[in-house]
Amino acid sequence: MALSKPRVLVTRYVPYIFEQLERAHVDVDVFERDDVAIPREELLRRVQACDGILCMLTDQIDHEVLASAGSKLKVVSTMSVGYNHISVDECRAKGIAIGFTPGVLDTSTAETAIALTFMAKRHAMASVNSAKNGEWGVWQPFQYCGSDVEGSTVGIVGLGRIGAKYAQIMKTAFNCRILYTGPKEKPEVAEPLRAQFCSLNELLGESDIVSVHCPLTTSTRHLFNADTFPLMKSSAVFINTSRGPVVNQDALYDALVAKQLAAAGLDVTDPEPLPVDNKLFTLPNCTIFPHIGSATIKTRQAMADIAIQNVLAGIYNKPLPHAV
Structure with a gap:
């Protein structure tokens, strides 16, 4: 048998x-x-x-x-x-x-974070929509101007494999200063990047770009909230390719509207898919991808x-x- x-x-x-x-x-x-x-x-x-x-x-x-x-x-x-x-x-x-x-998926997800970084720093979504809506008009010296990526201070929240890959690209290609935070220091990862370990509050206060790569745990759920967003520079951008619930999205919306930070780029949301009537979609300074971090063939x-x-x-x- x-x-x-x-x-x-x-x-x-x-x-x-x-x-x-x-x-x-x-x-x-x-x-x-x-x-x-x-x-x-x-x-x-x-x-x-x-x-x-x-x-x-x-x-x-x-x-x-x-x-x-x-x-x-x-x-x-x-x-x-x-x-x-x-x-x-x-x-x-x-x-x-x-x-x-x-x-x-380290490289593909890091590349997605890079894409969101440029979308946020260079006001790409608002610029695309402006062109589509017929608002382009005559060339104006300061129309559509964003801020430079090169030479920025980048804060990595979670220097794991993906966070380290993102940091490596930002360091080598764009000469960025790298800060990182997490439960513990990671000298073996940080030293080649000349990355400096610091507290979350210090990172938020000094970074031009905050990129989140931490896992979702009880301690990281809503890590970014109404208390943490105001600690960021008003010129800074916030990038999340980790997990949606790491962010309190109502607090993010309020922070973007109040211009406590300049822009955000999200590849992950809570819930997924994000309902089309979610208020984050109404903001010109918020770019949302449909969780495409690993989406290469x-x-x-x-x-x-x-x-x-x-x-x-x-x-x-x-x-x-x-x-x-």
Whole structure:
């Protein structure tokens, strides 16, 4: 009698992932759509008796899902570097391995932060809208003028892999002075960048550009709020490519309207997608990307490959290449 194949639930239809798992002789149950997240009731039903789950950042793998999956579940592999959507403690208590995709999206996400930096510093969104709305007119010496990136003081909140890559680009390409803050000093990362460690308040007071790269934890939730934004220079710009809930968006809106800071660029929001009637969209000095930090073909392909490797290792009781 032939042994049954291990069963993996894939929560979004990605042809490449489906094909690779089928070639690995896995019984694949894949949610049929690629344009929406798997509905909660579908997830709870289809996860039953699975050996593995390959999920996306939008899927909450919590107590209810783990209970529905039952005792067969061996691994949860997410196609993301973040894993706040997974109940890590409960997975560990149940002996369920967790895989994620670190390292491969550092450059693409740092590049996204660079793009937002220039959008904010050079008033790019307001300028584009002005041209589209027929407001271009005759050349005026100080129309559309932003501020220079070169030589700026850049404050990095979270000098991890992505924050360090952003800092490296800003240092080498634009001769920026680098400050950083976080739970502890990181001399091995900071020294090549000549980055100076300081408190958050010092960083906010001295930086022309504040770029956020910290994880979402209980201590970083709403780290940027009505108390912290007023500490920034009125000429400074605020960039967030980390997690939306790190920012109190009402406080950010108020700070931008009050001109406590010059502009903001966000690749992440709370919630996602951000409703089209959100008041941040009304501000000419706020640029919002639809969470495209890792959105290059090369990066997403690498993320898919790692997610596949993780789930296959887990269902066969092998060490995950990239385990949380």
